[in-house]
Amino acid sequence: MTLLHTELLSAVLFVIGLYGVLARRNAVLVLMSVELMLNAVNINLIGYAAFTDPGRVLGQVLAIFVITVAAAEVGLALAIILRLYRNRGTVNLNEINLMKW
């Protein structure tokens, strides 16, 4: 395995996540796709940390912060989705048009 493999895997995973974000209609499934994209970024960070960084830990530290923010994001987003479901009876993103003009 080389840096090239890592980058290609990361790109493919990111693109699949992007497709999920754009095409899915259920808010929870969109959130899962966002997790895929964040994981793609982590793979890239770890790859660069292992292959090019002389200090070797910078990428890992950044990945730890990415994971932290991802955990916070999932918690908050799921709370918002639960509240939406309670108020509107749906988690279908096509029908959630509260903030549309």
Place this chain on the structure above:
Amino acid sequence: MGSLIAYSFLAALIVGGALGVVTSRNVAHAALFLLTTLAAVAGIFILSLAEFLALVQVLIYGGAITIVLLFALMLTRLEEFSNVRDNTQWPMAIIASVALLVVLVGAIFASRPSGAALRGASFQEVGTQLFTKWAVPFEVASLVLLVALVGAFLLARGGGNPGDDGIRDGGNRS
């Protein structure tokens, strides 16, 4: 050579699981595909000699986030739970995704990534850096987690009276 075989296997698991997440009709199956992908990403971390990240990945993603996502799925159970439909804009989504993939792969090959030999960082090195050079961002991250925790709790808790749960939706209730 052995690491390349393991890497290919894990990459296939990751891509297959990710495709399952974005195409599965059943929401619960999508969550299980996501678990496969996250576990395989932990394997990639081990192959990249980042053992600490692999542990964190299994604990936080495999343990916490997947469980929380499954909880949300169960709590927002819909009639179309086992046969969820996609947006009508999915052809556009495919076009956009493939276009981005072409751009990314082109950029990767144009940049000709070349790395030195694979080198990992021990737990000790990561911990030392995290608590010396990165101590302030670390504390800020813990603050972010605390704020998110309190915010999620307040949002999800609901209000006192049924029907009046604290957030007005502008009389637009449908």
